[in-house]
Amino acid sequence: MSTTHARAGVRRTVIRTLCVLVGMVGFTLALIPLYDVFCEITGLNGKTANSAQVVSAGEVDESREVRVQLVTRTGTGLSWQLQALDPVITVHPGEISQAMFRFSNRGDITSSGKAVPSITPSAGAEHFRKMECFCFQQQSLMAGETLELPLVFQIAPDLPEHIETLTLAYSLYPGDEDETVALGGAYD
Amino acid sequence: MASDTSQATVQVSTSAVAQGDGAHDSHGPTGILRWVVTTNHKEIGSLYLLFSLAMLFVGGSMALVIRTELFQPGLQFIQPEFFNQMTTMHGLIMVFGAIMPAFVGLANWMIPMQIGAPDMALPRLNNFSFWLLPVAFGILLSTLFMEGGGPNFGWTFYAPLSTTYAPPSTSFFIMSIHLAGISSILGAINIIATIFNLRTPGMRLMDMSLFVWTWLITAFLLIAVMPVLAGVVTMMLMDINFGTSFFNAAGGGDPVLFQHLFWFFGHPEVYIMILPAFGIVSLIVPTFARKRLFGYASMVYATAAIALLSFLVWAHHMFTVGIPLVGELFFMYSTMLIAVPTGVKIFNWIATLFRGSISFEVPMLFALGFIVMFTIGGLSGVMLAIVPADFQYHDTYFVVAHFHYVLVPGALFAIMAAAYYWMPKWTGYYASETLGKWHFWLSVIGVNLTFFPMHFSGLAGMPRRIPDYALQFADFNMLSSIGGFLFGFSQLIFVWVLIKAIRGSGEKAHAHAWEGADGLEWTVPSPAPLHTFDTPPPFDPLTESPSRH
Numbered sequence: 001m002s003t004t005h006a007r008a009g010v011r012r013t014v015i016r017t018l019c020v021l022v023g024m025v026g027f028t029l030a031l032i033p034l035y036d037v038f039c040e041i042t043g044l045n046g047k048t049a050n051s052a053q054v055v056s057a058g059e060v061d062e063s064r065e066v067r068v069q070l071v072t073r074t075g076t077g078l079s080w081q082l083q084a085l086d087p088v089i090t091v092h093p094g095e096i097s098q099a100m101f102r103f104s105n106r107g108d109i110t111s112s113g114k115a116v117p118s119i120t121p122s123a124g125a126e127h128f129r130k131m132e133c134f135c136f137q138q139q140s141l142m143a144g145e146t147l148e149l150p151l152v153f154q155i156a157p158d159l160p161e162h163i164e165t166l167t168l169a170y171s172l173y174p175g176d177e178d179e180t181v182a183l184g185g186a187y188d
Numbered sequence: 189m190a191s192d193t194s195q196a197t198v199q200v201s202t203s204a205v206a207q208g209d210g211a212h213d214s215h216g217p218t219g220i221l222r223w224v225v226t227t228n229h230k231e232i233g234s235l236y237l238l239f240s241l242a243m244l245f246v247g248g249s250m251a252l253v254i255r256t257e258l259f260q261p262g263l264q265f266i267q268p269e270f271f272n273q274m275t276t277m278h279g280l281i282m283v284f285g286a287i288m289p290a291f292v293g294l295a296n297w298m299i300p301m302q303i304g305a306p307d308m309a310l311p312r313l314n315n316f317s318f319w320l321l322p323v324a325f326g327i328l329l330s331t332l333f334m335e336g337g338g339p340n341f342g343w344t345f346y347a348p349l350s351t352t353y354a355p356p357s358t359s360f361f362i363m364s365i366h367l368a369g370i371s372s373i374l375g376a377i378n379i380i381a382t383i384f385n386l387r388t389p390g391m392r393l394m395d396m397s398l399f400v401w402t403w404l405i406t407a408f409l410l411i412a413v414m415p416v417l418a419g420v421v422t423m424m425l426m427d428i429n430f431g432t433s434f435f436n437a438a439g440g441g442d443p444v445l446f447q448h449l450f451w452f453f454g455h456p457e458v459y460i461m462i463l464p465a466f467g468i469v470s471l472i473v474p475t476f477a478r479k480r481l482f483g484y485a486s487m488v489y490a491t492a493a494i495a496l497l498s499f500l501v502w503a504h505h506m507f508t509v510g511i512p513l514v515g516e517l518f519f520m521y522s523t524m525l526i527a528v529p530t531g532v533k534i535f536n537w538i539a540t541l542f543r544g545s546i547s548f549e550v551p552m553l554f555a556l557g558f559i560v561m562f563t564i565g566g567l568s569g570v571m572l573a574i575v576p577a578d579f580q581y582h583d584t585y586f587v588v589a590h591f592h593y594v595l596v597p598g599a600l601f602a603i604m605a606a607a608y609y610w611m612p613k614w615t616g617y618y619a620s621e622t623l624g625k626w627h628f629w630l631s632v633i634g635v636n637l638t639f640f641p642m643h644f645s646g647l648a649g650m651p652r653r654i655p656d657y658a659l660q661f662a663d664f665n666m667l668s669s670i671g672g673f674l675f676g677f678s679q680l681i682f683v684w685v686l687i688k689a690i691r692g693s694g695e696k697a698h699a700h701a702w703e704g705a706d707g708l709e710w711t712v713p714s715p716a717p718l719h720t721f722d723t724p725p726p727f728d729p730l731t732e733s734p735s736r737h
Contacts, residue, residue, distance in 0.1 A: 009385035010309040017377045020411050028419035028449070032434065035445050044512065045442050076352065116437055123512050173438030 046122040051136055053129045058157040060094035066155050070099055071169040072115075078174045079107030080141065082115060085148075094157040101134065101170070102148050105141035112175030114138040120167040127156040128166060138175040224319070227311035228718060229296045232318050234614070236293025237607075239321060241683070243285035244600075246329070248676050250278040255638075255672035258665050261657050271655035272340035273332060279343025283461065284368045285325050287595065290603045291464040292317075292375050295403050298610065299379060301709040301716065302397045304388030304725045309381035317374040324367035331357035342653060344454065347435035347446040351427045358428060362421045369414045376410035379403055388708070388724040394485065395733035397707050401488050402467030405495045409456045409463075412499075416453040420446065444509050451502035459498045462594060463491055465562075465602030466533055469555045471707070472609050473537050474734075476552035477544025478704040483536040484735040490529035490536075497526045507578045516575045523573035530566055534559065549702075550624030554605035557597055557632055565593030568643065583653075586646025592639045596675075597632070604631075604682065612697030615689040616715035623685045630678035637671025706734060 039045040068091055070084035085100040105111060115135045119125040132152040141147060155166070217225055226232060253274050257265050266274070296314065300307055308314045331338035336355035339345065350358060383404050387396070396404075423434040424446075433439025435446045466487075474481045481487065503511055503519040511519075537559050546552070568590040572578050581587060604627075611619045641664040646652075650661045657665065688694055697714040708727070712720045730736060 006309075006385050010381045013381040013384045014310070014377055017380055017411055021373065021377075021415060024412055024415040025419065028416045031419075031449065031452075032423075032445070035442070035448065039442070042512075044515075045444055046510065047442075114438070116440075118437075120510060121512070122510055171437060 042126070044122055044125075046118040046120055046125050048117050048119055048125055048128055048130060052131055052133070055096060055131060055154055056094070056129055056156045058094050060092050061157050062092055064093055065090050066093060066159065066163070067165040068097075068099075068155070069165060069167040070101075071167055072101070072172070073169060074172045078111065078113050078172055080105050080111070080113050080172055082170060082172050084170075091155055093155045093159050096131065096152065096154045099151045099153070100148050101151060102146060103134075103139060103141060104146040105143060108143045110140065110142045112138050112140040113172050114175050115170040115172055118169045118171070120169065121163060123160055124163050124166045127159040128168065129154045129156055135170065140175070225315065227307075227315050229300050229308045229311065229314065230614075230716060230718060232308075232314050233293045233296030233298075235318050236289050236296060236321075239318070240286045240288075240290035240293060241686075243281050243289070243325065244679065247278050247281035247286055248679065250274045250281070252672060252676050254278065255669040257655055258657070259669040260666065261659055261662050263656055266655070268655045269337060269340065272342075272653070273338045275653050276339045276342055276345075277328070277332065280328065280339070281325065282595070283343060283457075284365070285321070285328075287461045287599050287603070288372065289321055291403075291406070291461070291599075292372075294399075294464065294468070294603070294606050294610075295375075295379055297614065298709060299382060299400055299403060300386070301613075301712065301720055302400050302707055303383065303386060303391060304708050304721045304727060305382060305386035306719065306721050308378050309386055310378045313374055314378055317371045317378065320367045320371035320374075324364040324371065327360050327367070328364040331355075331360050334360070344450060345424070346450070347424060347427070347443050351424055351435055354428065359425060362425045365421045366418060369418050372410050373414045376407035376414075379407040380411070383407075388721070388727045390727045390729060392729065392733075394488070394735050395727070395729050397467070397734055398470035398481065398484070398487055398491075399464065399467035402463040402470075402491050405491050406460050406463045409460050409495055409498065413453045413456040413460075416449060417457075420449045420453065423449075444506070447506050447509060448502065451505045452499075454505065455502045456495070456498040458591075458594075459494060461599050462562075463495065465558065465599045466491060468602045468606045468609075469537060469558050470533075471705075472551050472555040472605055473540050473559075474706065475609075475702050475704040476549060476555075477541050477546050479540055479544045480706070480736075481536065481734060482539035482542075483532070486532055487536055490532040493529040494526060497522060497529070501526065504573055504578070507575050508582045520573055520575045524570060527566065527570055534563055534566075549608075550619060550621060550628060551605045551609035553625070553628045554601045554608060557628065558601045558605065561593055561597030561601070561632075561635070565590055565595075565598055568593065581646065583651055584646035585642040585650045585652055588652050589639050589642035589646055592642070596639070597635050601631075607682075607686075609702070610709075611686070611689050612701035612714050613709055613712075613716050615692070616697055617689045617692055618695045618697050618701070619685045619689050620694055623681055623688070627678060627681040627685065630681070631675060634671050634673075634675025634678055638668050638675055639671070641665075641667045641671075706732075708732075 039047055068089050070087055070089070072082040072084055074080060074082060081104045083102045083104075085102060089097065089099060091097045103113075114137075117133075117135050119128050130151065130153045132150060134149040134151065139147065139149070223231065223235060226235075253266065254271065257263070257271055296308065299305075328338075334355075334357040336357060338355070338357055339350070339361045341349035341354060345361075383396070383400060423432070426432040427434055427436055427441075433441040435441050435443050437443065470481055470487055501519055501523045503515060504523045507516055507519070568586070572581055572587065572590055608619050608624055611617070645661045645664040648660065650657055699713050700710045701714055702710075708721075708725055709716070711725065
């Protein structure tokens with residue numbers, strides 16, 4: 001084997017391997033938006049739509065009942081309380097219902113927060129349609145202020161048969177203006 | 189120890205002169221600088237192996253800190269915060285600092301000698317790959333002394349534990365993972381370039397030893413998944429320092445995305461740590477059974493099949509995060525499918541042993557121990573693949589038992605087997621049979637005493653990564669701790685064996701150190717001269733290929 005021949009071969013192999021490497025870096029970066037798109041289509045991660053949806057057409061299925069559990073959780077760095085006035089409501093698929101949530105700022109300064117929803121089981125996420133929701137934008141509350149806000153929603157009639165209970169969890173997170181405060185608090 | 193090695197290698201180079209290719213020797217720096225700037229594949233291989241041995245003891249000491257605290261229920265010796273740092277650092281150091289560099293060291297030493305190449309294809313890059321590692325692990329270990337302590341979120345560093353709730357030293361951890369990753373990638377490129385271009389004339393791919401084959405496939409796995417690891421830690425870095433929200437639900441990100449990305453790297457990673465072990469066992473079993481390997485081609489295809497399947501099973505680590513039923517079924521079946529090519533391998537090893545003329549030298553003992561105990565780990569892996577069962581096993585000591593069975597009597601025993609097998613070629617002297625047998629049997633008893641009871645404590649519900657536990661787990665934990673200390677201290681016997689061989693006390697080895705061994709590395713003198721195969725050796729596939737009929 002001549003050395004120059006081997007050297008050219010090594011160069012070729014290295015270039016090809018580097019191409020694979022760059023390809024995998026690109027693939028990793030592409031996975032982030034792909035994951036979001038994939039989850040948006042399939043509802044795999046339990047995320048629901050970020051903006052108001054139209055009412056889904058179809059008959060109200062009076063013969064079927066779905067329990068909707070409303071769970072709330074306050075995240076780090078926000079002195080708020082979030083409460084569902086009715087923790088469990090029973091609805092028929094196709095029916096338009098409303099649930100009320102109470103936001104209270106227990107802190108002594110005006111602050112803003114955002115409620116981020118998540119559906120369990122995730123297979124039900126794309127069938128949970130929100131017509132009106134406080135979760136589309138962030139709220140601002142003065143110190144000690146309490147606010148009651150509605151969620152108007154519909155369970156699409158094509159909800160898979162095996163789902164009898166849907167859990168909607170709202171996690172409260174600090175809004176954008178408080179971001180510095182929140183990050184500082186995380187290292188306490 | 190390093191100076192002993194250098195002496196041994198100096199002797200080696202004089203024998204190289206006798207062989208007639210001394211033209212390359214006796215220039216360049218001497219002393220410590222010689223090891224810093226060396227581009228010789230054998231010296232770099234030794235550096236890798238000694239580094240990984242040092243890391244084995246560092247990571248092992250952390251394991252003993254863990255086992256000391258868990259000897260009895262309650263908190264006796266360390267605080268939970270430090271306990272978490274110990275479990276995390278133990279995992280990181282063993283995976284990235286001990287097992288992976290040991291295999292790279294073996295690849296450096298043996299791949300050029302097995303394919304008849306004078307050196308690795310890119311010798312200077314080789315030097316750089318190695319010296320990144322001490323820097324990476326120096327940084328990682330230094331985090332233990334920083335304010336807020338070192339990484340405490342488990343070796344899987346799940347977000348948000350490793351982002352929002354992480355100690356301030358996490359950016360140093362990310363840096364060290366980056367450096368270790370770059371080292372692995374460069375090493376993999378080097379190995380691929382060497383195997384594809386520097387084989388001796390006449391050696392086809394299907395004539396290569398299985399160690400070379402499994403390393404070639406491992407190198408491709410490294411190229412494919414190390415960029416994913418680099419991507420994940422970079423996103424963590426951005427989330428921590430630059431206000432992005434890749435894994436932060438408050439900003440529209442998703443912590444589950446972290447787990448998908450991590451395990452897309454992580455599952456191929458566990459095969460990176462086991463495929464070269466398969467290659468080593470596939471060399472040692474035929475040598476001491478005095479038969480050719482049964483089913484050479486099926487071994488190659490099974491290795492490739494395992495590597496390909498490793499990209500399709502990652503979510504079996506995440507069955508409990510709430511993925512849909514279809515996803516759980518897919519990942520359950522694809523995981524179980526891996527048992528098929530793995531079963532092919534175990535079948536082939538047993539078929540090689542069948543009616544062989546078997547002798548039980550120390551390398552063979554470790555290889556046989558590997559086959560038995562790796563299979564135990566494989567079987568508990570199949571149990572974990574069953575979705576409904578995994579909901580019970582998830583994050584319990586059953587998982588700890590499973591992955592330690594595949595990594596300790598699996599990967600580590602294979603590395604030990606390789607060290608005993610090739611020590612005559614490295615040092616010119618056989619490893620002490622008596623000490624080696626003590627090392628083996630104490631290790632077997634220690635490893636089983638440590639990890640077998642963990643199956644039971646796990647099934648009974650003991651969660652992993654906790655410094656304290658309920659009283660009903662006390663007996664199993666005490667057994668595990670006793671076994672852990674037995675195993676840990678018996679590794680010191682190996683250091684003794686190694687020092688003895690390097691010092692040259694013991695039986696002198698001739699070129700063909702094991703009568704049943706096949707391969708080009710046994711055609712050069714023992715110890716191997718610093719430069720071998722400056723001119724490619726003759727190779728006749730009809731009589732020398734491991735795939736010959």
